[in-house]
Amino acid sequence: MENRDVLKNELEKIPWFQALKPEHLEKMTDMAHLRRVKAGELLFREGDREDFVYIVLKGRIALDIFIPHRGKVRIYTVEPLDVFGWSSVTPVSHQRTAGASAVVDSLIIGIDSEKLRDECEKDHDFGYVVMLRLLKIVSSRLLVSRLQLLDMFESPEA
């Protein structure tokens, strides 16, 4: 019970959840858990089955993609209050599209993606808030990917 209170307290601090009604926050608490990860610890590998969406509370998480003949390329780092593993809520490939590991000791919240999806389906008010938040994240990541793809620091005559 004490752990649940700590978890709920952490969830309440996240701007993501401030638009949720109290009963929705209770639902979210039921499907979430706190997790501490040590620097260097692997959270999931590219290709793993998707099961949780995560929110960083403290620390820094790196997302990497393995490129044959180049090795792992770090494509993004996730900082406090940012979300990763979000594609598990709207699965396309049902596999992780990037690996995740902690850069420094970190504290994260994991939310069961399948339960979250089911709850969004059952309660559309709840689903709207969650999907709106996810859409903002996807939109922001799309912009980041676009700018990375443009390689804006490339020398103009290179």
Place this chain on the structure above:
Amino acid sequence: MTTTATPIQNDISNPGILLRPKWAEVTEITPEADGIATYWLRFINSSDQQEFHFNPGQFNMLYLPGFGEAAISISSDPQDHEKLGHTIRFVGNVTRAVSRLKVGDVVGLRGPFGSCWPMSELEGKDVFIACGGIGLPPLRPAIYKIMRNREKYGKVTLLYGARTSSDLMFPREYEVWRKAQIDVEVTVDRGDANWSGRVGVVPMWFYHFRIDPRKTAVLTCGPEIMIRFVIFEAMARRVPVESIYVSLERNMKCGQGSCGHCQMGPYFICREGPVFRFDELQSFFNVEEF
């Protein structure tokens, strides 16, 4: 036509003076990143050295006989009259020739030209500097100016991004800047296993900072696409357009608004710029064919 935030009036009544280079010797070369180095210069004529003053954000035309001229931002401390630094990326005909210079070689200099960062107007405000790649060198003199007068400025943040960790400019100085109460935050577009810092583009990290739009001025320089999104993020946080300053790069040839190569809308970047207050550019910035 509105005026730039801090115009510098060069004496164009006698253009011959502005067109005549003064000679300077390369005293030191500091490699900064792949294809980028800082050239430290000293005027051959000691009176030229004493008379030369510049403001943060201004540039010089650097001349190599047989190759031509290139506009290069001054990247050194404006209060240090012993050394004049130019951080140069070797991309064009002139700058590739510069890359072959050695200590003791001589180059021609004209300048300083252009407008500058509005350092006096920034006093009493928080300063948020968002820059990328080779956009940091034109802002380094402003950082030095802030450090020398730290009590005159509020919270100062430098958000700097580069392609990879090996492309970061002046990494040895970050700790010095941090000791001067400048919050230095660095990000790279692509990381590797040895990089424990941030990965992601400059504009996306705005969410990480608490910016008080009523008292924050944003200074930005770097690739124009990055500037566009930095402005977007600043405006999304309700920073007024009058508090956003940008430094632009164009094909500058004469340095005094005579040739028209660097025209952007109603402005010649070399004369009214390179530093603009954003409200001066807003109507045609990011408009196709401008």
